[in-house]
Amino acid sequence: MKIAKNTVVSVAYKLSDAQGNLIEESVQPMVYLHGGYDGTFPKIEEELDGHESGFETQIQLEPQDAFGEYDPELVKIEPRSRFPEPLEVGMQFEGTPEEGDEDLDSLIYTVTEIAEDKVVLDGNHPLAGMALRFSLLVQEVRAATEDEIEHEHAHGVEGLEILDEDDEPDEAAEKPGPTLH
Incomplete structure (x- = not known):
């Protein structure tokens, strides 16, 4: 089966910086719903579109196509208290980013430095500003289930959403692999 809109794609990957230094290698495949559902970077979808299981490729994403440029405005200094x-x-x-502005999306800030009475927080993604190289191997392609299309994400390699005793979707069952976006 070829990768197209509303197919679920399982991809093994290696992520490196532009100099070839390994950042991450998948243990489990990344599983995503293909077709613009924000399951992975658009450039990766574009590269894989129309290919089948067994397809291998390497692609470099510039910062604007991955985690964005590094934004010094997202660094804050806050009181330690x-x-x-x-x-x-x-x-x-x-x-x-701006305290009290409820209209802005919240960010995850990472503590980068601690002084006696101050804390430095960085709201940039750790890979922001970096060109990234992906080595990709398509392991499996299958048609998405109606539920996956309705929910706009893959429900794992098999397409099954496992319910626990409270009949709530099990987060791990819905997204068993990493998501690159």
């Missing part, structure tokens, strides 16, 4: 104990570099918090 606003944070819980213990506080460590690498911890993440959700917030808006």
Whole structure:
């Protein structure tokens, strides 16, 4: 089956920086609903479109096609007293770029530095500003189920949404692999 709109694609990948340094390698395949549903980067969808299981390719995404340019405006310095104990570099918090502006989307801020009375937070994605190289191997292509199309995401390799005892969708069953976007 060829990759087209409303197919579910399972892709093994290796992610490297522009110099070839490995950043991440998939343990489980990335599984996404193809066709502009934000399951992966548009340039990756474009590259895979029309191909079949077994297709291998390498693609480089510039920052604007991946996690965006690095934005120094998304770095904030906050009073240390606003944070819980213990506080460590690498911890993440959700917030808006401008306090009190409820119309802005919230971001995940990562603690990058801690001083005695100040904390430096960075709202940029850790890979923002980087050109990224993807080595991709299409492992499987199948038709999406009606539920997947309605929900606008893949329900795993098999297309099954596993319900727990409360009849709520199991998050891990819905999205078993990483999502690159």
